[in-house]
Amino acid sequence: MAFGRGLVVGHLVTLRRFVRTFMVGAGRTWQRRGGGPQRVDFFQSPERGLEPVIEQTDETEGIFTVEYPDERLKVHERFRVLPVLVYDDADGGIRCTSCNICAKVCPPQCIWMTHAQGPDGNPVPVPEDFFIDMDVCMNCGLCAEYCPFDAIKMDQNFELANYERHQSHIFSMQDLLVSSGYYAETHPEAWMSADEQSERAKASKKKNQRLQKALSSSGDVPRLD
Amino acid sequence: MNGLWVSIVAMKMAALSEPVPWVAWFLWLFVGFAGLFPLLVAYIVWGERKVAARFQDRIGPNRVGPFGLLQSIADLVKLLFKEDFTPARADFLIHALAPVLMLISAMLSLAVIPFGFGSVSMRNDPVTGVLRPTLTGFSAVDLPSGVPYLIAVSSIASLGLFLAGWSSRNKYALLGSMRSVAQMVSYEIPQVLATVPIVLWSGTLSLTGILDRQVETGWYVLTPPGFMAFVIFMISSFAEVNRAPFDLPEAESELIAGFHLEYSSMRFGLFFLAEYMSMFAVCCICTTLFLGGGAIPFLAFPRGLLGGYVVVDLFLNLITILVFSLKVGLLIFLFFWVRATLPRMRVDRLMAFAWKLLIPLCLVNLLIAAIWFEIVIRPVAGRPDGPGFLQWWIGFGVTALLEVLAFFGAVWLYRQDSEHSLKTWRSSTGSKPSIIAWRSVPTKV
Amino acid sequence: MLLLMLVSAGMLVAGLWEILIFREFGPMRGVFVQIAGAAVLCAVGTVLARNLIHSALYLVAFFFLVACLFIMLEAEFLAVMQVLVFIGAVAILLMFGIMLTQDVQGDQVEAHSVLRRLPAAIVAIGLFVMLAVAVQQRPDFSKARTERAAPSVAARERVLNQMPQELGLDLMQRWCLPFELVGLLLTASLVGAVALAQPVGSLSAGSDGTPSPGSLTETPEHLSREVAGGTHSSSRPDLVSP
Ligand code: SF4
Ligand code: SF4
Numbered sequence: 044m045a046f047g048r049g050l051v052v053g054h055l056v057t058l059r060r061f062v063r064t065f066m067v068g069a070g071r072t073w074q075r076r077g078g079g080p081q082r083v084d085f086f087q088s089p090e091r092g093l094e095p096v097i098e099q100t101d102e103t104e105g106i107f108t109v110e111y112p113d114e115r116l117k118v119h120e121r122f123r124v125l126p127v128l129v130y131d132d133a134d135g136g137i138r139c140t141s142c143n144i145c146a147k148v149c150p151p152q153c154i155w156m157t158h159a160q161g162p163d164g165n166p167v168p169v170p171e172d173f174f175i176d177m178d179v180c181m182n183c184g185l186c187a188e189y190c191p192f193d194a195i196k197m198d199q200n201f202e203l204a205n206y207e208r209h210q211s212h213i214f215s216m217q218d219l220l221v222s223s224g225y226y227a228e229t230h231p232e233a234w235m236s237a238d239e240q241s242e243r244a245k246a247s248k249k250k251n252q253r254l255q256k257a258l259s260s261s262g263d264v265p266r267l268d
Numbered sequence: 269m270n271g272l273w274v275s276i277v278a279m280k281m282a283a284l285s286e287p288v289p290w291v292a293w294f295l296w297l298f299v300g301f302a303g304l305f306p307l308l309v310a311y312i313v314w315g316e317r318k319v320a321a322r323f324q325d326r327i328g329p330n331r332v333g334p335f336g337l338l339q340s341i342a343d344l345v346k347l348l349f350k351e352d353f354t355p356a357r358a359d360f361l362i363h364a365l366a367p368v369l370m371l372i373s374a375m376l377s378l379a380v381i382p383f384g385f386g387s388v389s390m391r392n393d394p395v396t397g398v399l400r401p402t403l404t405g406f407s408a409v410d411l412p413s414g415v416p417y418l419i420a421v422s423s424i425a426s427l428g429l430f431l432a433g434w435s436s437r438n439k440y441a442l443l444g445s446m447r448s449v450a451q452m453v454s455y456e457i458p459q460v461l462a463t464v465p466i467v468l469w470s471g472t473l474s475l476t477g478i479l480d481r482q483v484e485t486g487w488y489v490l491t492p493p494g495f496m497a498f499v500i501f502m503i504s505s506f507a508e509v510n511r512a513p514f515d516l517p518e519a520e521s522e523l524i525a526g527f528h529l530e531y532s533s534m535r536f537g538l539f540f541l542a543e544y545m546s547m548f549a550v551c552c553i554c555t556t557l558f559l560g561g562g563a564i565p566f567l568a569f570p571r572g573l574l575g576g577y578v579v580v581d582l583f584l585n586l587i588t589i590l591v592f593s594l595k596v597g598l599l600i601f602l603f604f605w606v607r608a609t610l611p612r613m614r615v616d617r618l619m620a621f622a623w624k625l626l627i628p629l630c631l632v633n634l635l636i637a638a639i640w641f642e643i644v645i646r647p648v649a650g651r652p653d654g655p656g657f658l659q660w661w662i663g664f665g666v667t668a669l670l671e672v673l674a675f676f677g678a679v680w681l682y683r684q685d686s687e688h689s690l691k692t693w694r695s696s697t698g699s700k701p702s703i704i705a706w707r708s709v710p711t712k713v
Numbered sequence: 714m715l716l717l718m719l720v721s722a723g724m725l726v727a728g729l730w731e732i733l734i735f736r737e738f739g740p741m742r743g744v745f746v747q748i749a750g751a752a753v754l755c756a757v758g759t760v761l762a763r764n765l766i767h768s769a770l771y772l773v774a775f776f777f778l779v780a781c782l783f784i785m786l787e788a789e790f791l792a793v794m795q796v797l798v799f800i801g802a803v804a805i806l807l808m809f810g811i812m813l814t815q816d817v818q819g820d821q822v823e824a825h826s827v828l829r830r831l832p833a834a835i836v837a838i839g840l841f842v843m844l845a846v847a848v849q850q851r852p853d854f855s856k857a858r859t860e861r862a863a864p865s866v867a868a869r870e871r872v873l874n875q876m877p878q879e880l881g882l883d884l885m886q887r888w889c890l891p892f893e894l895v896g897l898l899l900t901a902s903l904v905g906a907v908a909l910a911q912p913v914g915s916l917s918a919g920s921d922g923t924p925s926p927g928s929l930t931e932t933p934e935h936l937s938r939e940v941a942g943g944t945h946s947s948s949r950p951d952l953v954s955p
Contacts, residue, residue, distance in 0.1 A: 053609050054606070056609075057608050060325065106322075106326065107326070108326050110327070362766075416793045417789075419797055420796040420797035421796070423801025423805070424800060427805060430808055434812075442812075453806075456801075473877055
């Protein structure tokens with residue numbers, strides 16, 4: 044029979060937590076770590092893109108709060124939000140061949156595209172335009188998984204809020220295109236993997252051939268450099 | 269409205285105590301009760317949010333103003349601009365009256381608290397009847413029957429709470445107010461009984477008199493019966509102001525919000541204000557009754573200097589008010605701390621705790637307090653040097669021993685009782701206690 | 714709203730009455746007449762209100778006004794006790810009592826017949842007559858206030874500052890017998906309440922010193938019988954004995 048021992052111990056445990064938040068980790072200051080927008084906050088907001096990045100592990104102690112717009116959590120490579128279309132920095136060419144596979148596998152059917160046509164009216168293996176309804180996309184990543192040309196990839200930009208959704212939330216090709224350099228930066232591990240390297244080589248070769256063929260059949264000589 | 273009531277009652281009270289200039293009244297009313305106390309309460313709310321956040325490894329409000337200091341003001345503005353909604357079938361007048369009643373109750377109890385030492389005047393000693401210099405106390409009114417006054421005005425709160433629940437025509441609100449009335453009526457008894465030793469030792473019901481007595485003989489919390497009374501008083505105060513772990517009247521998880529479920533806008537704000545103000549008031553009362561008000565630990569220091577020059581008096585009052593605020597702040601922190609630690613009690617245990625543990629303990633404590641009175645206080649009544657060293661320690665030893673025995677005995681009996689009812693339960697149902705029986709019920713019948 | 718209107722109307726009437734009848738206007742007397750008038754109106758409201766809770770609230774207002782009268786008489790201790798006992802305890806218990814009835818909102822009151830009101834009226838009038846006679850029995854009742862023997866300043870101050878003490882001594886010495894009688898009455902009602910609250914049959918069972926199982930036993934047995942009868946759906950699983 045304990046005469047209120049648990050009561051005392053419990054209070055000591057919580058008090059210890061309370062005191063420790065002032066002694067360890069991020070809570071050692073009363074000030075706003077991320078800064079703030081007003082002058083009276085003593086801090087100015089950091090420039091957009093220059094916010095401090097907080098990394099938390101299972102060893103992190105004390106306060107866990109991340110003051111979001113002014114500081115961010117580290118975004119890890121496998122984190123995915125919306126798909127983007129990758130173009131190669133080397134030649135500026137879009138990797139996508141407009142094969143429609145991604146549109147077929149997309150579970151909520153939020154991808155659609157129009158095929159580009161050569162001068163003679165024959166189809167050319169590039170999309171003329173490419174749309175993703177970002178309100179419908181459920182960020183599953185199947186499109187990126189299925190694309191045979193590594194043309195569509197999952198991006199990590201999660202700040203997608205907008206004042207209007209009917210126009211601006213249907214991303215067209217202009218909104219979707221990112222450079223392969225950007226992709227290499229956000230997904231360094233995937234970019235350097237042997238798998239993707241060889242795939243890259245193969246794909247560009249194949250695409251070149253197809254493009255050559257399509258263009259030569261229409262009598263035009265392509266300029267590739 | 270509150271100001272009016274406070275002023276009416278206070279004016280009447282004033283006619284009884286010393287003649288106070290109207291300026292002082294004006295200042296108390298408009299600077300104190302209409303200005304400073306609500307502001308203070310707003311910052312207690314801010315403090316609670318900050319402290320509770322730290323207890324939970326969070327930061328708390330920090331976006332509005334430096335350290336989030338303007339958060340309370342922002343909340344106030346938000347509350348003021350929200351829609352003031354009254355349910356269609358609610359009893360409109362009573363619905364409007366209830367939060368005001370609660371606020372009045374909290375404000376009225378602040379009227380008699382001696383925040384500082386005030387000045388010194390010659391008065392009759394309550395125990396010996398000899399004329400001697402006594403503190404007048406820096407309070408709005410120095411009521412000769414301050415302690416019953418406090419109990420009386422705090423009982424108005426339960427009326428307001430009940431009316432809030434009843435007038436909303438909502439079953440959750442009604443349940444909340446039923447619980448609250450039962451709880452407040454039960455916990456009022458240990459709360460009042462815990463103040464009886466103080467009255468016994470001081471020989472006066474006036475809070476200023478009690479403060480004066482403590483400055484002379486040492487804080488009451490430092491004596492064993494006084495400590496026990498302090499603990500009991502604090503526990504029942506938690507229940508009186510509906511704070512966790514006794515926050516059953518509002519129990520968010522079971523009653524949505526209890527009695528103030530149907531309130532919105534500033535009327536909800538009034539409840540909020542009343543809750544925190546009564547918490548503040550209870551801490552002030554506790555400081556005055558047990559922690560020696562604005563007295564500096566183990567010193568009768570500023571007392572001898574008072575009553576000379578006005579400037580000195582003002583300065584010393586400032587110091588004592590600061591010390592007082594510090595003690596009140598610590599007690600308020602205790603409220604936050606307990607809230608961050610303990611889960612809400614079950615309603616039957618809540619009742620059993622008051623009636624079967626606290627009240628018997630209070631009664632035994634009263635007897636022990638009488639023993640302390642006989643050993644330490646009565647023999648030296650009227651002697652200027654107070655109780656001797658030896659006498660004090662004999663009293664301390666005897667009463668401490670008795671207190672420990674009483675505490676363990678009371679808790680043991682309380683446990684016996686709950687075990688007994690468990691056993692009765694078992695023998696009467698022929699089964700294990702309910703939770704196990706529930707597990708062993710076949711799923712398909 | 715009704716309450717507010719009544720109170721203000723009462724104040725108005727009382728003020729007019731004051732000016733017309735007394736033709737003297739001391740500030741304290743004016744306050745007294747207003748408070749007393751409002752108190753009478755509240756008392757009438759208590760009797761006439763259709764809703765039980767409203768009735769109880771009028772009663773609370775009445776108690777409060779009586780406390781105000783005590784304050785006017787400089788008996789602040791009595792005023793405080795009035796608020797403490799009557800508003801803090803009696804009124805709350807009253808409302809609690811209403812809550813324990815079927816009529817929780819308190820608005821299903823049917824008008825009582827004259828026959829049922831009659832005893833109450835008789836008791837009330839009797840009490841009033843008794844009090845009036847008692848007050849008139851005071852030796853200096855007919856004298857004006859200024860002609861009465863004024864208590865000495867010291868005695869007055871002592872009584873005002875030490876009212877609980879003086880009151881206690883008075884109760885234990887001069888009024889000892891009535892005080893004890895009232896105590897007996899309260900004890901009797903307390904015992905009666907305990908007896909009423911006991912579950913049926915447990916008073917005799919508990920008389921041999923062993924604590925009776927109490928009311929806990931009844932529900933489970935009742936429910937397990939129900940289970941045996943096959944009406945399982947109505948019982949709580951945690952009350953069932955397997
Ligand atoms: S993104 Fe990939 S799968 Fe989709 S159309 Fe282009 S090449 Fe085909
Ligand atoms: S991520 Fe999933 S839902 Fe979104 S576009 Fe790709 S396949 Fe469709």
